[in-house]
Amino acid sequence: MSPLSRWLPFLAWPRPTWPLMRGELAAGLTVGMVIVPQSVAYATLAGMPLETGIYASFLPALVALIWSASPRLSVGPTALSSILVGASLTGLADPAGGQWVALAVWLALLSGVMQLILGIGRFGWIVNLVSSPVLMGFTQAATVLIILSQVPALIGSDLPMSRWLASPHLDWYAFAFGVVSLAVLVAGKRWLPRVPMMMLVLAGAAILSKLTGFHANGGPVVGNLPTGLPSLYLPGLIDLQTLGVLIVPAMVIALVSFLEVASSAKVENQQKHQGWNENQDLIAQGLAKISSGLIGSFPTSSSFSRSALNLYAGAQTGWAALVTVVLVLLVMLWFTPLLFHVPLAVLAAVVIAAVSSLIKPRAFVQVWKVSRVEAATALVTVAVTLVTAPRIYWGVAAGVLMGLAHFLYQRLHPRIIEAGLHPDGSLRDRHLWQLPPLAPDTYALRMDAELDFAAASTLERNITEHLARNAHVRRVCLFAQPINRIDATGVEVFGQMRRNLQGQGIELYISGIKLPVESALQRAGELPQNGQAWPLLHLYRTDAETLSVLAATPAST
Numbered sequence: 001m002s003p004l005s006r007w008l009p010f011l012a013w014p015r016p017t018w019p020l021m022r023g024e025l026a027a028g029l030t031v032g033m034v035i036v037p038q039s040v041a042y043a044t045l046a047g048m049p050l051e052t053g054i055y056a057s058f059l060p061a062l063v064a065l066i067w068s069a070s071p072r073l074s075v076g077p078t079a080l081s082s083i084l085v086g087a088s089l090t091g092l093a094d095p096a097g098g099q100w101v102a103l104a105v106w107l108a109l110l111s112g113v114m115q116l117i118l119g120i121g122r123f124g125w126i127v128n129l130v131s132s133p134v135l136m137g138f139t140q141a142a143t144v145l146i147i148l149s150q151v152p153a154l155i156g157s158d159l160p161m162s163r164w165l166a167s168p169h170l171d172w173y174a175f176a177f178g179v180v181s182l183a184v185l186v187a188g189k190r191w192l193p194r195v196p197m198m199m200l201v202l203a204g205a206a207i208l209s210k211l212t213g214f215h216a217n218g219g220p221v222v223g224n225l226p227t228g229l230p231s232l233y234l235p236g237l238i239d240l241q242t243l244g245v246l247i248v249p250a251m252v253i254a255l256v257s258f259l260e261v262a263s264s265a266k267v268e269n270q271q272k273h274q275g276w277n278e279n280q281d282l283i284a285q286g287l288a289k290i291s292s293g294l295i296g297s298f299p300t301s302s303s304f305s306r307s308a309l310n311l312y313a314g315a316q317t318g319w320a321a322l323v324t325v326v327l328v329l330l331v332m333l334w335f336t337p338l339l340f341h342v343p344l345a346v347l348a349a350v351v352i353a354a355v356s357s358l359i360k361p362r363a364f365v366q367v368w369k370v371s372r373v374e375a376a377t378a379l380v381t382v383a384v385t386l387v388t389a390p391r392i393y394w395g396v397a398a399g400v401l402m403g404l405a406h407f408l409y410q411r412l413h414p415r416i417i418e419a420g421l422h423p424d425g426s427l428r429d430r431h432l433w434q435l436p437p438l439a440p441d442t443y444a445l446r447m448d449a450e451l452d453f454a455a456a457s458t459l460e461r462n463i464t465e466h467l468a469r470n471a472h473v474r475r476v477c478l479f480a481q482p483i484n485r486i487d488a489t490g491v492e493v494f495g496q497m498r499r500n501l502q503g504q505g506i507e508l509y510i511s512g513i514k515l516p517v518e519s520a521l522q523r524a525g526e527l528p529q530n531g532q533a534w535p536l537l538h539l540y541r542t543d544a545e546t547l548s549v550l551a552a553t554p555a556s557t
Contacts, residue, residue, distance in 0.1 A: 031309055
């Protein structure tokens with residue numbers, strides 16, 4: 001790959017041929033039939049003017065396609081990013097108003113710049129800060145909130161859920177449109193997955209709405225959408241206080257949207273048997289968000305469901321995504337008037353049908369089987385997300401903090417076992433497997449962690465406490481194979497431990513120490529070099545050699 005292709009991956013696409021493009025056209029049209037109704041529906045979720053959803057499916061998708069290392073991803077509005085926008089701006093402005101749009105644009109610009117800087121700085125590893133249980137918990141809680149937010153529109157009300165519950169009423173015509181559309185969409189997803197059911201439902205609902213005079217009788221419909229290309233949008237400057245309010249939501253949008261990208265990109269790259277270039281995709285997603293803001297739209301992301309549909313439909317390259325972009329362009333230029341009579345209840349049904357599959361209660365059971373701590377983290381994420389609504393980004397923050405706290409606890413409490421020889425020849429936990437000591441008057445241990453500032457003191461304390469309880473021990477054997485890194489604190493603690501043992505006349509055996517760790521200790525003068533022999537210190541390369549020496553050599557007295 002040429003250096004230019006690394007920055008502009010589309011240059012490495014295969015040249016279009018009819019056999020290739022036949023499949024790409026089919027896949028692109030399939031996704032295009034889904035992305036148009038979803039984009040309009042997700043704009044309502046973000047509280048944005050409906051046309052901005054279509055805008056977000058055009059230029060940002062094209063920009064991401066040019067710079068992305070995963071060109072088969074479907075970039076545009078997604079449920080999670082849209083609900084984060086709507087939740088973040090609640091109370092700051094009126095939905096779909098000029099101030100709301102300006103703040104949504106700032107969210108797109110801020111989150112886009114963050115992703116762009118992270119990608120250029122090669123910080124793609126930051127996606128690992130959010131564990132799978134945290135994302136799963138947040139996604140399911142957000143899905144519940146999304147569905148609840150769409151219930152009023154589904155039944156023909158323009159009131160939020162809380163106010164509708166205070167004085168419930170039904171628009172039976174809108175209710176019929178919404179419920180029937182939802183039933184058809186759910187049934188189509190299950191039994192006719194290859195049929196563009198969303199587009200068919202929108203078309204059928206629009207025709208039926210016009211024929212029955214739904215709009216003329218006061219029924220809420222999409223209404224007039226502007227045709228043509230979006231124009232350049234430059235939001236006004238915001239004060240520092242407003243910027244401070246937007247920073248945390250922008251960070252969460254950047255992180256959550258990149259997790260959405262990761263879930264899709266990993267599937268795509270596994271299918272192609274190649275590694276994932278997360279930094280290049282960060283750059284692409286950042287530029288897509290910035291371009292979305294500059295046309296007056298909201299933050300975009302990569303849709304897992306649409307990306308999976310693209311792969312399922314047979315997409316092989318980015319040409320399929322380009323076909324989708326062209327289809328969205330045609331809709332913007334000529335076909336938005338066709339959406340006029342679509343009832344808003346049908347858009348609510350589209351949102352609910354699209355996100356309903358994200359609710360998976362069994363996922364909590366699976367996590368519980370693996371780790372109760374991680375299951376608790378997922379449940380706390382769910383609870384905080386629901387309780388703090390509409391500021392749902394605190395759910396992600398709480399989950400990330402709990403995950404990092406658990407990670408830090410594990411680092412500060414490394415697994416240290418007293419080793420015994422299992423009948424199968426392996427070294428295992430002597431107490432767990434009820435094994436005899438490796439040798440008389442010997443304390444043999446293994447630490448499954450790095451010898452760094454977090455774990456070193458635990459190792460020293462473990463040895464000290466064992467010797468205090470067992471005064472007869474004259475040999476300490478450290479099986480060091482799992483220790484693959486050491487830092488300055490580890491070197492200092494190791495030196496103190498070695499000198500303390502030497503002062504007590506206790507021999508120290510070290511088995512299987514790795515070269516990077518050994519070299520660091522030698523440079524610090526804590527291990528001999530060039531084959532030198534130090535009193536009461538024995539180094540062996542393999543565990544087998546160490547075991548034979550311990551068995552054959554009595555402890556010194």
